[in-house]
Amino acid sequence: MSLLGVDVGTTGTKAVAFNLEGEAIASAYREYPLLSPRPGWLELDARKVGKAVLDVVREVASKTKHDPIRALSVSCQGEATVPVSRDGEVLYNTFPARPWGRYRGRGPPRGRLSRHRGTRPTLQRPGLGRREGGGSCLMRGLLELARPLNMAIGFAAVVVGALVAGSLGPVSDVLRAALSASLILGGGNSLNDLCDLEEDRRNRPSRPIPSGRASPTAAGIWAALLFASGLLMAFPLGRPFPLALSAVGLLVLYDILLKRLPLVGNLAVALLGGAAFLYGGMAVGRIEGALVPAVLAFLFHLGRELIKDAEDVEGDRKAGVRTLAVVRGRDSSLRWASATLLLTAVLAPIPFFLGMYRWPYMVVVLLGVDPVLAYVVYVLLGCPDRRTLGRLSRILKADMLLGLAALVAGR
Template sequence: MSSWLAYLLRNKTLGNVLCTSESVKRQICVRWPLNASWRRPSCFALYELLLVHKRKLLSHLSAFFLLSRPLNGLITALSVGIGALTTDQIPAWPAILLAALSAALINGAGNAFNDLMDIEVDRINRPLRPLPSGRLSPSAARMQSLLLALAGCALAFWLSLWHGLIALVVVALLAVYSISLKNSLLWGNVLVAFVGAIAFPYGALAAGDIGRSWIPALFAFLFHLGREIVKDIEDVAGDQIRGERTLPLCWGRTQAAVLAAFVYLLLVGFTWMPFFAGLYGALYALALLPVHALVGYVLWQLYRRRAVLADDRLGRLLKVGMFLGLVAIVVGEAVFALG
C-alpha cells in the first residue's frame, strides 16, 4: 500500500480537506507512515480513505435516524391520517399531509429528547441505542431534538392557529415528561397515552371537524397506557439504579402487571363498542381478531413470567398490535363510508 496519503494528511491544507476527523487521520497515518514512496499515488489507497469516510458518515446518519424512532413517527403520521378519515368532510389531503408531517416531526423531537434524558438508564436497558452506544453525542441529540420541534411547530402554525397551539402544548408536555413527570407515579404513563391519542383529533381538525376521531383516540389512549406500564416492567433494572418512582418499583411488578391487564381488558371491551353501536360492520369485527389475539398473548406472557421481563420484546410486540388496531379502525371507517 502506498503511503502518499499519510503525507497529504500531515499537510495542514490538504489534510483538512481530505479528512476532517482527527481520529481517522491518526489511524491512516499509523497505517501508512511517511517515507519516500509517497510520490507514487495509489488509487486504491484513495478509495480506502473514501470508504473510511463513507462508513463514518453512514453510521452518523443511521444514528440520527434511529434516535427519533422512525417507526413511532410513522405510526403518529398514520394516526393523523386515520383521524382525518373519521370526519364526514371531503379530505383536503395537502392539509392532512402537513398535519401528519408536523406530528411526526414533533414525535421525533420528543423521542430524541427523551433518549437524551435517559442516556444513563439506557446504558443498562438499551445499550445499543445511538446515545449509550456512543454513535451520537449528547450535543448532537440536543440539536436534533430542537430542530425537529421547531420544524414541527412551524408546519403546524402554517396549517392553522389551532394546530400550532396544539403542537406547542404537546412539545411542552413531552419536555415536562422527559425532565420530571417521567419519575412520577403513573402520571407520566397517562401523559404519554394522552399525547398518542391527540394525534387523531389533530388529523380530524385538519380535515374540517372532529367527527368520530374519539374512537381511535380512546383506543390509542388505552393501548398506549397499557404499553407504557409494560415498558416500565421491562425497564425495572435501569430504573432501579437511577432511583425512579415507576409503577413496578413502587407497587411491585405483579401489581403493575395486573393494572396493565385491567387496562387491556378495558381496551378489548371498548373495541367492540363501535360494532355493537352500528357504526362499524362485520369486517371491522374480523379485523379486530388479530389485535385481541396479540393482546391475549402479551397478557399470557406477563402471567407466565410472573411479570419478570428481561428485554423489551413485549413492548415491541405491542407496537405491532397498535398498528393492527389502526388497520381495524380503517376497515371500520371504510365500511361506515360505504354503508
C-alpha cells in the same frame, strides 16, 4: 458457567455477565472523556480506555465467582487507531472510528508523533471509508434516535384520525398535519434518549447515545430541529397548531420531569398517543369523529407503557427513576397493564354495535386486535422475564397497525 460480553465504546466501556438462560447476573461500567485538543480533533486516551476495560472485567469476574466466566465476546467502536512504538509504548491518543469525519483528510497530529522521543511512528496517515464512520455513522445514529417506525405510526394515526372523523379533505392539510406530528414525535423520541442516557447505559447500552454513535450535543440539536420543523409545518393549519404546540410542551415536560413520577409519565405518553387521532380530526374540522379511536389509543398506549416500565425496572431503580414498577413493584405494574389492555379489548367492539363502523371493523378487531391483546394479558399473568416483556412490547406495536387497519376497514 457464565458468559461475558465487553462493549468498548467511544465514551465508556461496559461489561455484562450472562447465565446460560440469557439473564444478566453482573455488570460494570467505566466512563472516560472524549478529548478535543484542538478544534476538529476528537481523540481518546488509550491508557484510560485500556484501564477501563481491565477494571470492568475484574469487577464482573469478582461478582461471578459463584458462576465462573467460561467465554467472552468483545465489541468495539470500529477501526480505532493507537499509535505505538516498536516496543509497544503508546505514543499518542487513540483516534476513534466514530468521529473520523471531523478531521478526515487532515491526518493525525504527525508533528507531535514524530517528535515524541525521536521515535518513528508506526502509522503516518489513517484512512477510513465514508461507509464506516464520520457523518454517515452519525446520521444513522440520529435517525435511530427519532425511531422512524414510531414516526410512521404517528403519521398513519393522524391520517386515520382524519379519515374516521369523516373526511380526508383538504388532503394537503391532512398530510401537513401528519408530517408535523411525525416530526414532533421524532423530536420527543430523540429528547427522551438524551434524558435517559444514564438509564440506557444499564438497560439499553446499544442505543445511539450510550454506544457513542451520537453525542449528547448532537442529539439535543437534532431534537430541537425536529420540534421546530414540526411546529413550522403545523403553523399554517391554524386551529390544530395549539395542539401541536401543547404536544411539544408535554413531551419536553415528560422527558424532564413527568417520566420520573409514578403513573404520571405513563398517562402523559398515553395522552399523546390518543391526541394523534384528535389532531387528524382537527385538521379536517371534525374532531368529534376522532374521539372514540383517541380513547382506545389512550388505553392501548397506557398498557404498553406500563409493560415497558416493568421491563426497565432494575435500571430505573438504579438511576433513581420513580416509575410505578419501582415504587409499587414490578408485579403491580404488570397487573395495571393487564387490566388496561383487557379493558381495551372489551371496549374495542362497542363502536361497531353503536353503528359507528361497518362490519369489516368488527372482523379485524375480533380476528386480529383482540386475540393479540388476550395473548399479551395471558403472558403477563404468568410473571414473564425481562426478555419476554420486550417481546410483548414489540407485539403490541404491531397490534397498533392492526388497530389502524380496523379503523380504515370499518370506515
